[in-house]
Amino acid sequence: MSKLAILGGSPVIAAPPPPYRSMGPKEAAAVAEVIASDCLSGFYGSPGDEYWGGPKVQAFEAAWRQRYGVAHAVSVNSATSGLFAAMGAIGLSPGDEVILPAWTMSATAMAPLVYGGIPIFADIEAETFGLDPAAVAAAVTPRTRAILAVNLFGHPARLAELRALADSHGIYLVEDNAQAPLGAEGGRPAGSIGHIGVFSLNYHKHIHTGEGGVCTTDDPRLATRLQMIRNHAENATTWLEIDDLTNMVGFNYRMGELSAAIGLVQLADVDRHVEAREAFARRFTDGMRNLAGLRTPTVRDGCRHNYYCWCATYDAGAVGIPRDVFRDALIAEGVPCFTGYVPPLYRLPVFQRRIAMGRDGFPFTLGAPDYKTVRCPVTERMHEQQALLVEICAFTPSDELADRFAEAVHKVHAGAWELRAMSKTKAAS
Ligand SMILES: Cc1ncc(COP(=O)(O)O)c(C=O)c1O
Numbered sequence: 001m002s003k004l005a006i007l008g009g010s011p012v013i014a015a016p017p018p019p020y021r022s023m024g025p026k027e028a029a030a031v032a033e034v035i036a037s038d039c040l041s042g043f044y045g046s047p048g049d050e051y052w053g054g055p056k057v058q059a060f061e062a063a064w065r066q067r068y069g070v071a072h073a074v075s076v077n078s079a080t081s082g083l084f085a086a087m088g089a090i091g092l093s094p095g096d097e098v099i100l101p102a103w104t105m106s107a108t109a110m111a112p113l114v115y116g117g118i119p120i121f122a123d124i125e126a127e128t129f130g131l132d133p134a135a136v137a138a139a140v141t142p143r144t145r146a147i148l149a150v151n152l153f154g155h156p157a158r159l160a161e162l163r164a165l166a167d168s169h170g171i172y173l174v175e176d177n178a179q180a181p182l183g184a185e186g187g188r189p190a191g192s193i194g195h196i197g198v199f200s201l202n203y204h205k206h207i208h209t210g211e212g213g214v215c216t217t218d219d220p221r222l223a224t225r226l227q228m229i230r231n232h233a234e235n236a237t238t239w240l241e242i243d244d245l246t247n248m249v250g251f252n253y254r255m256g257e258l259s260a261a262i263g264l265v266q267l268a269d270v271d272r273h274v275e276a277r278e279a280f281a282r283r284f285t286d287g288m289r290n291l292a293g294l295r296t297p298t299v300r301d302g303c304r305h306n307y308y309c310w311c312a313t314y315d316a317g318a319v320g321i322p323r324d325v326f327r328d329a330l331i332a333e334g335v336p337c338f339t340g341y342v343p344p345l346y347r348l349p350v351f352q353r354r355i356a357m358g359r360d361g362f363p364f365t366l367g368a369p370d371y372k373t374v375r376c377p378v379t380e381r382m383h384e385q386q387a388l389l390v391e392i393c394a395f396t397p398s399d400e401l402a403d404r405f406a407e408a409v410h411k412v413h414a415g416a417w418e419l420r421a422m423s424k425t426k427a428a429s
Helices: 025-037 055-068 079-089 106-114 133-139 159-169 220-230 257-268 270-286 323-332 377-386 399-414 416-428
Strands: 072-076 097-101 118-122 144-150 172-176 196-200 213-217 310-314 337-339 387-390
Touching (some): 055 072, 055 213, 072 220, 079 106, 079 172, 079 213, 079 220, 097 106, 106 118, 106 144, 270 399, 310 377, 323 416, 377 387, 399 416
Parallel strands (some): 097 144
Antiparallel strands (some): 072 213, 196 213, 337 387
């Protein structure tokens, strides 16, 4: 075996993998067409035809509806805006509880806070990292208004089960599907199983518009409320027939025509963008099966994983060296990996110090857990000890690169004894 790069040997991958580039001549032509039209946004924040957005926005939403088989698609300027709008649309009121995971991007947990809602953290499953339905069921109280599930790393949470649970309690299931375009459960697209699904089109996703997002729903009432919150709701309440004024205080979450034009091209190509990452992840995984102490990503029966992130579960005892030493050795071999993803969100100061909106601790003053005592053991274990990740969306995938990545993992795994011996000597001296 050749010497490990971290010990002075040659790396398996000499140059950093090329970054992923998804903009091409079709996107450039679409942008040029919008510039020539001189209509960079078709929105007005007042009653009238322009309340619904410009021609590209409307065409983009129609294409999204068709692709995802949903009745309504509401474009927004980010998934964060989409999550905020979703919480508003379901009528979230101060003091209402929203059950969500702690291992996710922070925007998921900020969304309830914007309407005075209280995030209640529930633990995730150890294999695919979605909300554990049993933990969710145990967390439901009379104050629960919604379950906010995250389809993390591109794999769907147990959406049908969570939807049934939500329906049985008369509450909502909202999917944070920012990372999981074309993820699926039981043949149904992730993002279309909850009452509302929220997608991201930020720069780091499979398809993107720089910044952007889409909310999907089959419920016409929720769709109207999402559209209103997106665009100065208060101005439309005299115009649209809407019985419930709860949260009809609007924002400007509107998508511009340039983004929508790019989105149309990207959406038409979404299969290619996702399949390239899937093929890469499968080849990488197949190249490194049966390595003790390294469990490659699980795909639950009947599910599709889009591999936004490739997340292995690391067992330091079985490999013989700490996870961070393994990671550093892998990085030295040229594999851009990282560990832990994000810390459990309940550790953020906003929860630990219970200060969110205003100076006096609202909304936590309405009754909230003592986040200092909240524990989600699977989440904490994944963050602190087990998660080893490769952000597959970040670079241009190829068979050659997948093979080199697998080779690098084998090399570090086989050389772990050297690193172990070295760290023992260091510790003894
Ligand atoms: C799970 C999750 N939710 C929400 C977001 C927020 O997305 P955006 O950047 O489009 O606001 C992200 C972004 O990475 C995410 O990963």
